[in-house]
Amino acid sequence: MRKRLALTTLAVATAVTAGVAAPASAARPDPVRQGLETLVDSDHAPGALASVLDGKGRFRTYTAGVGDRDTHAKMPRNGQVRIGSVTKSFTAAVVLQLVGEGKISLNKPVDTYLPGLVRGKGIDGKRITVRQLLQHTSGLPDFEDDVTSGILERRYLSPRDALDIALKHKAVFKPGKKWSYSNTNYLLAGLIVERATGRPLAEQIDKRVIQKLGLRHTYFPAPGETAIRERHPQGYRPEPKGAPARDVTGIDPSAAWAAGAMVSTNSDLNRFFSALLKDDGNPLLKKAQRKQLRTTVAMKKGNSRYAMGLGIMRVKQSDTCVFWGHSGGIPGFGTWSGATDDGRAASVTMTLEPKTGEAVEHLEKTVAAGLCRR
Template sequence: MTLALSLSTAVAVGVLAPSGMSAAASPDVVQQGLNALVRTDGVPAALATVRDGRGRTRDYTAGVGDLATGARVPADGQVRIGSNTKTFTAVVVLQLVGEGKIDLDASVDAYLPGLVRGEGVDGRGVTVRQLLQHTSGLADYEGQLDEASLRYRYFEPRELLDMALRQEPVFAPGARFGYSSTNYVLAGLIVQRVTGRPLAEEIDRRIVRRIGLRHTYFPAVGDRTIREAHPKGYRRDSASGPLTDFTELDPSAGWAAGQMISTNADLDRFFTELLIPDRLLPAAQLAQMRTTVPVGDTGIGSGLGIFSRPLSCGGVYWGHGGDIPGYETRGGATDDGRAVNIAVTTVPADDAVTRHLEAVVDTALCR
């Protein structure tokens, strides 16, 4: 999910919280990057977990976790992870492909007959692969949402889909890449149709418990809270308006595309395990996930629920990222086991801030 806002609040900068790695004698470049996100870019808080190729981790914090009280940012606190949820949904779909229950090149209509119909839209012409790779051309329902009103409203997945189907497709299926959360609402509905179980249960059984993500969950219907220690999340109604505590909200507008809660360390573990054949996906399905199409001329590749991004030191890393009111997350993992995930406690209006955040990810993976 996306939210436009900017911050100029001056907040204090936190300290490094090491876990399993010795602190460097000179100023740490990751800590410096988080400090700059707070001091220069004005995010209330930033927190990160960096994992090296041997599985050792270090947690970082900067800023304050609660602007009202000045409370410290909890090391590796829980945050809403927004569209990182899409990778979890894609993994479940691909597991079902490996089990012979879903065909990536079958139409959406094969699993949800008659559901995807609208102005110029026909689910018989859209494949499951195109959903996962954002090449379906389906319009994004998020543009129809009033973000300020999301806090207390519950959305059924079908309501989200209906918002998209009232819009014409952006392009013909398979023509090119075009990011749309609608794709993942449909992917989640396919999972539920095929398994006969709620998507949240399938994610928990097939991923969360399987690899021991102890601080990761899919909030239940009506749950607006964050269960464990967390920094508060903030938004503005306008660029010059006051910050609003937006920590508690109904995340159902994200559902299969953006509802989950996790920590940076759990995300590090998730993306690291995902890249190892047979940990979460059989080798054949992992290869399909990592087969990409270009995202414009950015150098980024869109796989099935995951993106490859070039590193300044050579090679690529694999991850996703997510925005949801109150929180922005970026990060991923490399094939040799390095990983980093970073969260800030707002979604900046200025894309330059997000680029700074992504630059810290690059720095952490390349140092």
């Protein structure tokens, strides 16, 4: 969640553009496979898996390492994984659909939909717009550090309880003045969806995105659901002082909710991002909302390589390759997914929660390897 995007911004300052423009050949190893091997060998993930969707609608799947560190079970191809903050792109897509239906306005304050709910030290829901939530320019404090232990201990936390925790902290800055990643933004976006529709967020994501795109292996966990439903690798969390990584496959992601609770596969994520960015015949968003989706603000002053739209990030990998996507980290897994304007998509997951900027950078570079070569 927040730390993983914070690490992405750390990578903004340190990343070196990967040279992945050329296609794989007999003389040159496949750079996507090389990227997975880096995640296993250098970042110490027990395993990694990826899927690449080319411009002709063909999928390539990859695996590296093992699916279970203790039994050495084989890594399942295209197995289900927890996608962490990639969930935000699904939540934003639903908000934008409701904008297109006239049920939500991006420029109206949060108080329009959740009157009196958002109040705190320097925090006023009358001064924060829906757009600022989706773009992380609200100045709202984050709550991730306060709930991680509960996630690991499988304690259910309702969205309202998580919001109460977040609002105990003071505002980071005045709304609209800066950019700072906060899961609290998407907690509120999810609550606004529920207020606008009168239905649960999970149901709306399922109906409006998952079913519409036929994402057969993607779901929003039910309250109290701690296991991953289908074939999946085990997920791990680094332990301090060089101790073996801890198996945290079974967690309660309820605290992450609209900001990071979902489960999917790399190929389903490719289908989602490819559809989300499509211009002609987009199954998710109308033209006006697609334009809003791509309206960006700088994430780091003086760095034009990264910019944040509404629930989706633009990455300028080179002068000839720009892609859109989102990263996600949650105990057990780290994921980066993205797509280009012409429908190509790539998604990569490591089965170790990324704790360093280098790990997030390696995830992003592996996605770029699938998207930027020809």
